[in-house]
Amino acid sequence: MSPSSTRFPISGAAIAVFVGLVGGLVILALAASDSPFADRFGGPRIDRSGRLSIHLNGVSQRMSRDIFLPTKGWVMQLQFIDLSIPQDLEGLVVILRSERTGATIEIQDRFLLQAGNGAHHEITIQDQPIQLASLTVPRNLGLAAGLLSVRVIFTDASGNIFEDSRRIRIRSPLGLPPISVRQVIHFDFEIDHDDDGLPDFWKDLELFGLASAEHPELARVIANQIESRALLRVEAAYTAEHDPNRTGQARDPVRVRFRATEDPSALTTRICIGGSDPTKNHLVGHVRLDPQNEDKTSQECAREPAAGLFPAELETYRDSALYRETFGPLLAGSGGQAVGQHPDDSVASLSNLQDRDRGSEGLSRRQVKILRAITIFGDALGSIMAHEAGHALGLVPEGRPSVGLFGGETGGDYAHNIDALGESQPTAWLMNAGEDLNFEQLAGLGKAGPLQFRPLNYAYLRDRVIVTDKR
Numbered sequence: 001m002s003p004s005s006t007r008f009p010i011s012g013a014a015i016a017v018f019v020g021l022v023g024g025l026v027i028l029a030l031a032a033s034d035s036p037f038a039d040r041f042g043g044p045r046i047d048r049s050g051r052l053s054i055h056l057n058g059v060s061q062r063m064s065r066d067i068f069l070p071t072k073g074w075v076m077q078l079q080f081i082d083l084s085i086p087q088d089l090e091g092l093v094v095i096l097r098s099e100r101t102g103a104t105i106e107i108q109d110r111f112l113l114q115a116g117n118g119a120h121h122e123i124t125i126q127d128q129p130i131q132l133a134s135l136t137v138p139r140n141l142g143l144a145a146g147l148l149s150v151r152v153i154f155t156d157a158s159g160n161i162f163e164d165s166r167r168i169r170i171r172s173p174l175g176l177p178p179i180s181v182r183q184v185i186h187f188d189f190e191i192d193h194d195d196d197g198l199p200d201f202w203k204d205l206e207l208f209g210l211a212s213a214e215h216p217e218l219a220r221v222i223a224n225q226i227e228s229r230a231l232l233r234v235e236a237a238y239t240a241e242h243d244p245n246r247t248g249q250a251r252d253p254v255r256v257r258f259r260a261t262e263d264p265s266a267l268t269t270r271i272c273i274g275g276s277d278p279t280k281n282h283l284v285g286h287v288r289l290d291p292q293n294e295d296k297t298s299q300e301c302a303r304e305p306a307a308g309l310f311p312a313e314l315e316t317y318r319d320s321a322l323y324r325e326t327f328g329p330l331l332a333g334s335g336g337q338a339v340g341q342h343p344d345d346s347v348a349s350l351s352n353l354q355d356r357d358r359g360s361e362g363l364s365r366r367q368v369k370i371l372r373a374i375t376i377f378g379d380a381l382g383s384i385m386a387h388e389a390g391h392a393l394g395l396v397p398e399g400r401p402s403v404g405l406f407g408g409e410t411g412g413d414y415a416h417n418i419d420a421l422g423e424s425q426p427t428a429w430l431m432n433a434g435e436d437l438n439f440e441q442l443a444g445l446g447k448a449g450p451l452q453f454r455p456l457n458y459a460y461l462r463d464r465v466i467v468t469d470k471r
């Protein structure tokens with residue numbers, strides 16, 4: 001396995017907002033039929049210009065031609081461009097037809113909106129808002145392996161007809177899911193490479209004014225809060241709630257757990273967090289790509305070759321406005337005072353700040369500043385942890401589907417998201433190359449909010465897309 005390097009210098013990448021909804025599914029008819037769709041839906045007025053289009057796991061037709069989907073369930077989305085769609089998607093018909101058996105399934109998906117969310121699935125791509133509706137095609141639809149024709153027809157209120165069709169490759173799963181259902185990722189913040197008896201991470205915090213050498217007791221208090229915050233960010237990125245495919249599935253076959261402590265009973269990949277990049281390349285993270293999560297107990301802690309996360313390298317972002325605003329009040333060089341240098345700082349005053357924050361009344365100005373730095377640092381570090389854990393779980397397989405998932409094969413693109421043309425992604429996704437993500441985005445304060453997996457990445461994590469190992 002070759003190493004995957006993640007560098008995170010600053011750059012301004014375009015961002016997409018991905019807010020979504022899911023529909024309900026109604027199967028109207030299940031019939032064996034050989035009659036071509038055109039007999040029933042043909043006609044000269046049908047608009048096939050792409051205003052209605054089929055996507056798989058969020059990936060457009062041009063990109064997803066070679067994707068293999070498992071019989072046990074997958075996600076299809078419909079994208080509507082400049083179409084007036086009723087909330088209940090009346091007028092929409094989806095027809096699936098097995099090319100092998102000729103069996104046809106007609107679906108009128110009513111895309112019932114989830115409670116509390118009042119709009120259609122809306123995303124922007126390069127600042128162009130589009131409407132998207134998701135459909136989870138479940139296992140119990142009885143889809144056999146083989147080629148499946150999908151035709152989607154939407155008739156708007158004025159009687160205009162829009163259509164898209166494509167063929168989808170369905171395969172039986174190749175054995176077990178790529179990621180073990182018992183997989184644990186252990187983020188080890190206690191690593192002490194320099195043997196001074198204290199976690200290297202505490203020393204990292206001094207670079208950001210979040211600790212000072214004379215007050216290890218305060219470093220511990222701050223480190224604990226950053227660790228919790230970062231772990232929450234990781235868990236959020238991997239939860240179904242943040243599934244960009246919006247499947248609405250309560251259960252998925254694959255669920256990875258994340259821990260800041262050891263779990264001897266499970267298959268555990270250990271990723272150490274602390275120190276600066278021993279290779280002097282200023283990488284924030286350096287975790288090997290593990291295709292299909294083959295090594296479920298890998299150790300990402302070594303110095304030679306260097307592996308792990310190196311929080312000290314977050315200093316790379318020191319020119320960012322958010323960085324200066326956040327850490328300036330804690331850095332002597334900017335006229336600030338580091339944690340432990342201010343008379344009010346104590347274990348009592350700095351413990352559990354998040355829990356005690358009740359707006360302007362709950363905390364002192366000093367406490368608010370420190371809490372802000374904990375939050376921003378924790379969220380940015382958490383995004384990088386989620387990204388590096390993605391590498392350890394096999395993201396992003398290099399090459400095109402079905403062998404890869406549009407992961408780059410060389411340089412900074414290696415094991416990171418690219419598109420069908422080999423270009424970087426305009427949308428700020430979690431598994432984009434590190435140099436394409438800036439500090440604001442890592443902290444979840446970019447236009448897209450907290451970084452998410454690209455839908456195709458997420459489908460892999462949940463075993464809803466088949467990656468073959470044949471090259």
Ligand SMILES: [Zn+2]
Nearest residue numbers: 004005006434
């Ligand atoms: Zn990376």
